[in-house]
Each structure stands twice: as structure tokens, then as C-alpha cells.
Amino acid sequence: MRGGRVSDNKAPATSAKRGRSKPRLSIFIKLVLAFVLPTTVVFAIFGAVAHEVARRDLEAELGRRLEAIATTASRQIRGRYLVNLGNGDERERGYLSARRTLLSLKKATGVARIYIFDRKFRSKVDTATDVPIDSTYFHIELNRSEIARVFSKNESAPSVWFRGDDGRYYHSGYAPVVMSPFKDEKVVLAIGVDAPATYFDRLADLRRTLFLYGALLGLAVLGITIIVATFLTRPVRQLAAAAERIGKGDLDAPVARTSRDEIGFLAETMEEMRADLQARDLRMQFMLSGIAHEVRNPLGGIELFAGILDEEIDSDDERSKHVGRINKELKYLKLVVDEFLDYARRPKPQLGIVALDELIAEVIELESGEAEAMGVTLVSELERSSCEGDQGQLRRVVLNLLRNAMQASGDADSEHVRIAVTGGQHARLTVSNRGPSIPADVIEHMFEPFYTTREKGTGLGLAFVAEIVQDHNAEISVVSDDDQGTVFTIQFPPIPSQMPVHADSDA
Numbered sequence: 445m446r447g448g449r450v451s452d453n454k455a456p457a458t459s460a461k462r463g464r465s466k467p468r469l470s471i472f473i474k475l476v477l478a479f480v481l482p483t484t485v486v487f488a489i490f491g492a493v494a495h496e497v498a499r500r501d502l503e504a505e506l507g508r509r510l511e512a513i514a515t516t517a518s519r520q521i522r523g524r525y526l527v528n529l530g531n532g533d534e535r536e537r538g539y540l541s542a543r544r545t546l547l548s549l550k551k552a553t554g555v556a557r558i559y560i561f562d563r564k565f566r567s568k569v570d571t572a573t574d575v576p577i578d579s580t581y582f583h584i585e586l587n588r589s590e591i592a593r594v595f596s597k598n599e600s601a602p603s604v605w606f607r608g609d610d611g612r613y614y615h616s617g618y619a620p621v622v623m624s625p626f627k628d629e630k631v632v633l634a635i636g637v638d639a640p641a642t643y644f645d646r647l648a649d650l651r652r653t654l655f656l657y658g659a660l661l662g663l664a665v666l667g668i669t670i671i672v673a674t675f676l677t678r679p680v681r682q683l684a685a686a687a688e689r690i691g692k693g694d695l696d697a698p699v700a701r702t703s704r705d706e707i708g709f710l711a712e713t714m715e716e717m718r719a720d721l722q723a724r725d726l727r728m729q730f731m732l733s734g735i736a737h738e739v740r741n742p743l744g745g746i747e748l749f750a751g752i753l754d755e756e757i758d759s760d761d762e763r764s765k766h767v768g769r770i771n772k773e774l775k776y777l778k779l780v781v782d783e784f785l786d787y788a789r790r791p792k793p794q795l796g797i798v799a800l801d802e803l804i805a806e807v808i809e810l811e812s813g814e815a816e817a818m819g820v821t822l823v824s825e826l827e828r829s830s831c832e833g834d835q836g837q838l839r840r841v842v843l844n845l846l847r848n849a850m851q852a853s854g855d856a857d858s859e860h861v862r863i864a865v866t867g868g869q870h871a872r873l874t875v876s877n878r879g880p881s882i883p884a885d886v887i888e889h890m891f892e893p894f895y896t897t898r899e900k901g902t903g904l905g906l907a908f909v910a911e912i913v914q915d916h917n918a919e920i921s922v923v924s925d926d927d928q929g930t931v932f933t934i935q936f937p938p939i940p941s942q943m944p945v946h947a948d949s950d951a
Contacts (some may be wrong), residue, residue, distance in 0.1 A: 445540075452643070458847070470677070471673075471676075471677050471680055471713070472673045472674070472677045473671060475672070475673035475676065476666070476669050476670065476797040478660065478663050479665055479668075479669035479672075480626050480669055482593055482668050483661065483662070483665045484658075484665075484944055485661055487658050487661055487662075488658070491654040493648070494654065495647065495654065496652060497645060498646075498650055499647055502646060502647070503641075504602075506602075506604075506615050506639065506641065506805070507602030507615060507616075507683075508602070509615060509617070509639075510602060510615060510616060510617025510637045510638075511600040511601065511602055511617040511618070511619065512553070512617070513549065513553050513555060513558075513617060513637045514558075514600055514617040514618055514619035514635050514636065514637045515600050515619040516549065517545070517546060517549050517619070517635050517637065517732055518621045518635045519617040519625055520545050520626070521542055521545065521560065521633075521634045521635065522538075522620045522623070522624050523622055523624070523631075523632040524623045524624055524918050525537075525538030525539075525541070525542070525564070525621045526538055526539065526542055526560060526568045526569060526621075526631075526633060526635045527568070527623075527632045527633060528772065529569075529577050530577060530578055531576055531577050531578045532577070533576060533828055533914070535578055535876055538577070539568075539569060539577070540561065540567045542568075543569050543570075546558040546559075546560075546569060546570075546571050547571050549711075550571050551947050553637075554639075555638065555639045555816055556614065556638045556639050556640055557570070557571055557572055557636075557637070557638040558570075558571050558635065558636070558638075559571065559572070559575070559619060559635070559636050559638075560580055560633050560634070560635050560636075561596055561633065561634055562632070562633055562634075563583070563634075563635065564580075564635060564937055565580055565581045565582075565584055565585060565591075566578045566579065566580055567580075568580040568633060572951060573828050581636075583608075584603070584608055584616070584636060586603070586604065586606060587601075587603040587616065587618070588602065590602065590603055590618060590633060591618055592621065594618045594620050594631070594634045595620065595634060596758050597839070598620045598622075598629070599620070600617065600618060600619040600620070600630050601617075601618050602615065602617050602618075603615060603616035603617070604639050608638075608640075609867070612640050612641075613640065613641040614638050614639065614640055614641055615638070615639060615641050616635075616636050616637060616638050616639075616905070617636070617637045618633065618634055618635065618636050619635050619636055620633075620635075621633035621634060621635050629653060634716045649660075653871070657733070659775070670714070678702075678745060679702045679703055679707045679708070679711065680707060682700070682702065682711075683699070683707070683710060683711055684713060686699045686711075686714060686718075687714065690714070690717075690718055692914060692915075693911070693914070693915075695721055695722035696722070697941055698715055698718065698719075699711050699712075699714045699715040699718055700715075701715070702949045708727060716824055733806075733856050739777070739781050740805065743774060743777055743778060743781065746770075746774060747771070747774050747778075750770045750771055750774065751771075753767055754767045754768075754771070757840075759948070772871065792915065793833060793834030793837050793912070793915050793916060795833060795834060795916075796832070796833070796834075797830050797831075797832065797939065798830060798833045798834075798835045798838055799828075799829075799830050799893070800829045800830060800831055800838075800871050800873060801826040801827060801828050801829050801865055803838060803839055803842065804824065804826055804842055804863060804865055804873075805826060806823070806839075807839060807842045807843055807846060808822050808824055808846075808863065810924050811843070811846055811847065811850070813848055814847075814850070817898065818850055818851075818853075820850045820853050820860070820861055821848075821860050821861070822846075822860065822861050822863065823862045823863070824862075824863050825862070825863075825864035825865075825866075826864070826865050827865060827866050827867070828946055829865050829866060829867050829871045829872075830871065830936075830939060831871040831916075831918075831936040831939060832916070832918070832936070832937070832939050832940060833916045833936070834912075834915075837915075837916075838912070838916075840908070840909075840912065841909050841913065841934070842863075842873070842875075844905050844908070844909050845875040845909065845932050846861065846863060846875060848878045848905065849861045849863075849875050849876070849879075849932075850877075850907075851876040852877055852879040852880070853878065853879045860877060860878060861875070861876070861877045862874075862875070862876050862877065863875050863876075867936075870932070870937075871929060871936040871938065872933065872936070873933070873934040873936070874931055874932065874934075874937050875931070875932045876929060876930065876931035877929055877930070878908050878928070878929040879893075879929055880926075880929075881925055881926045881929065882922065882924040882930055885921055887924060890905055890922070891906050891909075892907060892918075893907040893909040913934055916936065916937075917937050918935060918936045918937060919935045920932065920933065920934045920935075921933050921935075
């Protein structure tokens with residue numbers, strides 16, 4: 445491994461703990477939207493259509509009713525007695541007779557107003573007491589086309605609704621008034637009947653009813669959808685949790701099958717995969733452990749006889765150098781065997797509160813002699829900081845990173861290795877040096893087992909570090925830069941409350 449210092453967004457980086465992107469919309473939310481949203485939209489469209497149909501029907505019904513009243517009134521009126529009335533003729537017999545007829549019809553039908561007018565919209569007779577003859581009806585000018593049809597085609601017609609002086613909405617029905625029924629059918633006047641558009645109140649009631657039933661329907665659909673979505677997504681969440689456990693290396697807990705459908709089949713398939721992975725993992729561990737033990741036994745014999753041979757040969761003998769090389773290679777082989785054994789055993793961490801600053805100080809003191817022999821200066825920046833972890837495994841992580849950084853700092857101009865810890869209860873550990881930068885393709889694979897760029901090395905050191913970091917729910921990242929070097933950073937999660945204090949243990 446090579447080390448160095450952090451460079452902001454300039455260097456390739458990798459992480460031993462891959463961040464999973466959280467889904468923007470869960471299946472539960474999608475199911476709720478898939479049920480509730482279409483139902484709400486359909487009911488809203490239905491309500492709008494029902495409201496519009498009701499409005500048109502009520503408007504048409506009121507128009508037909510007012511046309512019928514206007515037609516009935518017109519048959520009781522003779523236009524020849526009214527057509528020539530002018531302002532001040534309110535006492536004429538024709539006027540009084542026509543007004544009595546209109547008042548009687550108004551009382552019988554319950555309409556708001558009945559009036560007779562000419563082509564210029566001037567009043568001739570009105571049930572209202574404050575409308576003199578020849579007063580202009582400005583409100584009926586909105587219905588010019590309907591009134592023109594009354595005069596030209598001798599037929600009744602409804603009006604569009606309008607707002608009266610009292611602020612209420614009204615409708616009108618118009619009918620032609622002839623000179624004399626059955627004698628002279630010439631249209632000379634028109635009669636109008638106004639009535640309040642009470643259907644607006646009915647429409648308001650309909651809107652309130654639609655809103656009420658729409659809200660009840662929406663709540664019912666939402667409740668049913670939540671129940672169904674919960675029932676459907678519960679096994680999916682269980683499978684997601686099982687997949688996450690398997691991804692983290694927890695192969696002990698079986699994947700339960702909770703249904704007989706496709707999700708159940710997927711659970712059964714995942715369980716088979718988990719069992720196969722667990723079996724393969726156990727075979728690999730047994731294989732590595734077996735190989736290590738088989739190699740360790742003859743290594744012990746070789747080391748013993750090499751020691752005896754070293755004692756029997758004088759130190760100035762040329763063969764003594766060969767024995768020294770043998771012992772050096774034996775030491776490396778023992779280190780390789782130990783790495784295989786450690787990786788094969790992979791014990792689960794015994795979690796407790798670990799004082800990182802004290803742990804790192806111990807490791808620096810342990811490695812100071814070797815660093816001095818390598819010509820490397822160890823620089824520490826330690827703040828009082830703790831994390832949740834296994835003290836023995838974390839010591840192994842720090843030792844591995846520090847030793848690799850020391851080996852990477854072989855240049856005379858970059859002999860400093862810096863190790864720092866910050867963050868109090870949210871600890872952050874960094875190990876860096878000014879050695880050569882790490883190529884991007886090496887960073888991408890450096891935490892994979894058995895991957896190494898050294899001539900001698902198992903490729904298990906950083907893989908073991910990555911697994912320990914992952915078991916601690918922490919994250920390790922690497923940033924490398926040609927100018928400033930490389931830095932390894934471990935970010936620990938916050939310490940849970942009421943964690944026991946970890947007892948000191950050997951690495």
C-alpha cells in the first residue's frame with residue numbers, strides 16, 4: 445500500500461463501504477399513489493361531469509318552466525290595449541286589467557316578477573310597483589338574440605342567467621304577445637317572467653355532497669391501499685433486509701419464505717444462495733486454515749534447524765549469510781501464514797467503547813523502533829476521541845495502515861508518516877504520507893482479497909482492514925494526489941448510548 449495526504453476533489457478515491465442509493469419512491473408509496481391517485485382523479489372527473497350535467501338540467505328545467513308561465517300569461521293578454529300606452533297611462537283600463545292578470549299569475553306561480561315590454565325594451569306593464577310605463581329594461585339587453593326570436597318567429601325562449609339588483613341570480617322566460625289572440629296574430633309586445641335561479645343553491649349542496657363523499661372515498665381507498673400495500677411490501681422489506689445482511693457477510697440468519705407467490709419464490713432462491721455462499725465461505729475458511737496449519741508445521745521445523753545451523757556456523761563464515769537469508773524468508777512466510785489464518789477466522793467484533801487516541805498512541809510506541817530503522821518519522825495529531833468497536837481488531841487496522849504507510853515512505857524526501865484522530869464521539873482516523881501516489885486502477889481494486897502490486901504480498905492485509913471497517917459500520921476511503929501524496933481515512937459512526945466500555949485486549 446502507498447499513502448499520502450488529502451487532496452480536495454483532485455484525486456481518485458475509493459471506499460470500502462459502498463453507499464447504497466436510497467430509492468426515491470418506495471414500493472409502498474408507489475402502491476399508494478397507484479391506487480389513491482387514479483381513484484381521486486376519476487372521482488374528481490366524475491364530480492365535475494355530474495355537477496355540469498346537473499347545472500345544465502336544472503337550468504334547462506327552470507327555463508322551460510318560465511317559458512311555460514310566460515306563454516300562459518301571453519294568452520291572457522291582448523296587445524292592442526297595451527301597445528300604445530305611454531308614461532302616465534297607469535290608470536288606463538287596459539293597463540290595470542293586464543296588471544291584475546299578471547299579479548294573479550305571479551301569486552299563483554311564485555315567480556319574482558312578470559312584465560310586458562316592446563321591441564325597444566320599454567316597459568308597458570310590470571308587477572313591480574316602482575317601474576313606470578316606458579322605463580327601459582337594461583338587464584334584458586343581454587338576451588337580444590332570444591328576444592329577437594320571440595318577436596320574429598312568434599315563439600317562446602329562455603334567457604341566460606343574470607345577477608339582479610339584490611345580488612341573487614335570476615333566469616327569465618320570454619313569450620310573444622299578439623294584438624288579439626285568434627284574431628290578429630301579429631306580435632307587438634313580449635312578456636318576460638323572472639325567477640330566482642335557486643338551482644345554484646342546489647348546485648352548492650351538490651358540490652358539498654360531492655366533496656364529502658369524495659373525501660370519504662379517498663380516506664377509504666387510502667386505508668385499504670395502506671393495508672394492501674403493507675401486506676404486499678412487508679415480505680419485500682424482509683427480503684431487502686436479508687439481502688443487506690448477506691451483502692454485509694452475515695450468512696448465518698436464514699431467509700424465511702412468507703408466501704407462496706413470486707416473492708416467496710424469490711425468498712426461497714435467496715435462501716439457496718445464502719446457503720451456497722455460507723457453504724463456500726466455510727470451505728474457503730477451512731481450506732485457508734488447513735493450508736496455514738499444514739505450512740506452519742514444517743516452517744517450525746525449518747526454523748528450528750536453521751537456528752541450530754546458525755549456532756554451529758561461525759559468524760565470519762560465508763555460509764552464515766545464507767542462514768540469515770533463510771531466517772528472513774522464514775519470517776516472511778510466518779507472516780503470510782498468520783495473515784491467512786487471520787483472514788480465514790474472521791472473528792466477529794466484540795463491540796465496546798474504544799479510546800482511539802490511547803490505542804493509536806500504543807501502536808505508535810510499538811512501531812517507533814521499526815520506523816526509526818526504516819528512516820521514517822511518525823507524526824501524530826491525537827485528540828481525545830472514542831468510537832464503538834473491538835479494540836483488538838481496531839488495533840490490527842491501525843497497525844496494518846501504519847506499516848503500509850511506512851513501507852510506502854521509502855524516499856529520502858518524503859519520510860514522514862502522519863497519523864491523526866479527531867472528532868470526539870464521532871471519530872475520524874487518517875493515516876497519510878508523502879510517498880508516490882496510487883494509480884486509479886490500483887485504488888479501484890486495493891481492498892479486494894488477494895489483490896497486490898508488490899512482488900511479495902498476499903493481498904489480504906487491506907482486504908482484512910476493509911472487512912473490519914465494514915463490521916464496525918464505518919467507512920474507509922482513499923484519496924491520492926501526485927503533488928501531495930495519499931491519505932487513508934476511516935470515518936466511524938456515532939457511539940450508541942449506553943455502550944459498555946471496552947476492556948483493554950491484546951492485538
